[in-house]
Amino acid sequence: MLKKYRVRDYDFKLVLMLLALSAIGVIAIGSAEESLLTKQLAGVAAGIVIMLIISFFDYTLLLRLYWLIYVGNLVLLAAVWLFGEEKKGATRWLEIGGLVFQPSETAKIALILFFAQFIMKHRKKLNTVTIIASCVAMYALPWFMVWEQPDLSTSMVLLVMFCIIMFAGGISLKLVFAVLAVAIPAVALVVSLALQPDNDILTDNQKNRVLAFVNPQEYSTTFAYQQLNSLTAIASGQLEGKGYRNNEITSVKNGNFLSEAETDFIFSVIGEEFGFKGSVAVIVLLFGVSLECISVARKAKDTAGTIIAASMGGLVAFQSFFNIGVATFILPTTGLTLPFVSYGLTSLLSLFIGMGFVLNVRLQARKQNNREYVEVLL
Numbered sequence: 001m002l003k004k005y006r007v008r009d010y011d012f013k014l015v016l017m018l019l020a021l022s023a024i025g026v027i028a029i030g031s032a033e034e035s036l037l038t039k040q041l042a043g044v045a046a047g048i049v050i051m052l053i054i055s056f057f058d059y060t061l062l063l064r065l066y067w068l069i070y071v072g073n074l075v076l077l078a079a080v081w082l083f084g085e086e087k088k089g090a091t092r093w094l095e096i097g098g099l100v101f102q103p104s105e106t107a108k109i110a111l112i113l114f115f116a117q118f119i120m121k122h123r124k125k126l127n128t129v130t131i132i133a134s135c136v137a138m139y140a141l142p143w144f145m146v147w148e149q150p151d152l153s154t155s156m157v158l159l160v161m162f163c164i165i166m167f168a169g170g171i172s173l174k175l176v177f178a179v180l181a182v183a184i185p186a187v188a189l190v191v192s193l194a195l196q197p198d199n200d201i202l203t204d205n206q207k208n209r210v211l212a213f214v215n216p217q218e219y220s221t222t223f224a225y226q227q228l229n230s231l232t233a234i235a236s237g238q239l240e241g242k243g244y245r246n247n248e249i250t251s252v253k254n255g256n257f258l259s260e261a262e263t264d265f266i267f268s269v270i271g272e273e274f275g276f277k278g279s280v281a282v283i284v285l286l287f288g289v290s291l292e293c294i295s296v297a298r299k300a301k302d303t304a305g306t307i308i309a310a311s312m313g314g315l316v317a318f319q320s321f322f323n324i325g326v327a328t329f330i331l332p333t334t335g336l337t338l339p340f341v342s343y344g345l346t347s348l349l350s351l352f353i354g355m356g357f358v359l360n361v362r363l364q365a366r367k368q369n370n371r372e373y374v375e376v377l378l
Contacts, residue, residue, distance in 0.1 A: 005056070009366035011359055014292045018340060018355060019048070021285050022348075024270070024278075025341035031245050032253065032261040032269045036343050043345040047352030054356025055363065063304055066117035070138070073110035076103035077145040084149075089205060092149045104146045104154045105346040108161065108315060109354045111142060116307040119169035123303050127172045135166065152206050153322070153334035160318050161311055168310035169303060213332035226265065227329045229257040234271030234279070234328065241275030262343040264335055267327040282341065283324065289339075290317040296362045305361040312354045315339075 022044045030037040076094065080103055084091040092102050115135065125131045139162050147155045167176065212223035220228060233252035242248055252258055253272055258265050271279045293313025300306040316339045323338040325331035337344045339351055 005363045005367060009363055010055075011292070011296070011362045014289065014296075014355070014359065014362075017285050017289050017292065018051075018352075021282070021289070021340040022047075024282060024285075025266070025338075025343075027244065028266050028269050028273075028341065029262050029343050031273060032258075032266060033343070036262055039345065040343055040348075043348045047349050050349065051352040051356035051359070054353060055359035057360060059308065059357050059360045059364065060302070060304065063113060063117040063120075066114045069110050070114040073103075073107050073114070073142060074145070077107060077142055079103070080149065081145070090149055090151060092151055101346040102344075104149065104151055105344075105350045107142055107146065108154075108157065109350050111139065111158070111161065112165065112308060112311040112315075112354065113357070115139070115165045115169070116304040116311075119165070119307060120303040123170060126170055127175065132171075132175070135162075150206075151335075153336045156322075156334070157315070157319060157336065161315060164311050164314040165307055168297065168307045209333045213329075216329070223333070226259060227326065227333060230265050230268040230327045231329050233258065233265075233268040237272040237275040237279075239276045241271075241273050241278055244273050246273065263337055264323070264333070264342070265327055266338050266342045267324050270341075271327070282338075283320075286316060286320040286339065290314070290320075293358055296358055296365070299365045300361050301365045305364065308354075309358045309361050312358050315354070316351070 026037065026040050026044060029040045080091060080094050083094065085093040085095060085100065087093060092104055093100050094103055115138075118138075119126060119135070122131050139158075143155060143158050143162075146158060208219065208223045212219035212227075216224040216228060219225075229252050236242065236250065236252065242251060246254070248254065251272060253261055253269055258268055261269050267279065267282065270282055274281075290313040293309045293316065297306045297309035297313065300309055319336050319339055322331060322334050322336045323342070326333050326336070337347045340348065
């Protein structure tokens, strides 16, 4: 499974951007919740090691276990239902051997790997009703299990990922536009119905989050409280920021007006302490990671590689947009972490695993291109 590669074919640009984001995350978490600093450092170190190891394994061989990956993912999600630990009204965490983790985070990577292989094996029939229906059905089962935890934010991410997976796999654009023509009005209708008082599509907490976004003044002391404080924190940082671990009494973070500052609102901490410059640096790095993944996808040697790299780029882009959108109050509260920056070891390690596969996709593509070039010369 291990192969020899040329050092110059390794994607050091992607690795450096990931290291920079992780370093910013460690620094910001150290300020938001110092007690978590050691855990985050250990998570980053473990993630980097795992990423590098995976990057040298032939992903085409690992993908042969795609059914095992799919079934294993379902088992973990089912275990959450049966043995999961409830926190804040949701059952999303599972403890195995003293290790607490969130299977919905690993599900993102598992589904990318499974469908990368499944679609590649059936790529010639991808646009048939049978294969599309099979993909929808197989994706719907783990999606529903995540939705029922309940985890609306991760469910939304999984829906977007499915669209990216199918698009990268080569689904017909006619089908894409046809689905969008039906889906957009349908989603608008479902959201409208979900917000009705006697409807149970959304939980009361989820409804209140949406209503707080629409009318923040009415919910300024309850469901809009965190986002309004987040805006204040970011705005108060201005251009240069107030400084790392500053002692200013006007600091929103120092006054403990931000709950979950190390996870959902880590961008607010960065905005307050490092200002507009620090915020832009994080956004540019996240955007750069997404673009690099898309670049790798375009040059992949096969459909599976294209799906893996494009899906990871889409995952980072979409999740970053939603996290920053919540922190800046342009979106309702979702509870999504900022990739490689927020605290959350399951999310962090899962993303590093996914990026390990992206690095190998690039290595495999470069190796094949080098081989073809030599054959042409001969």
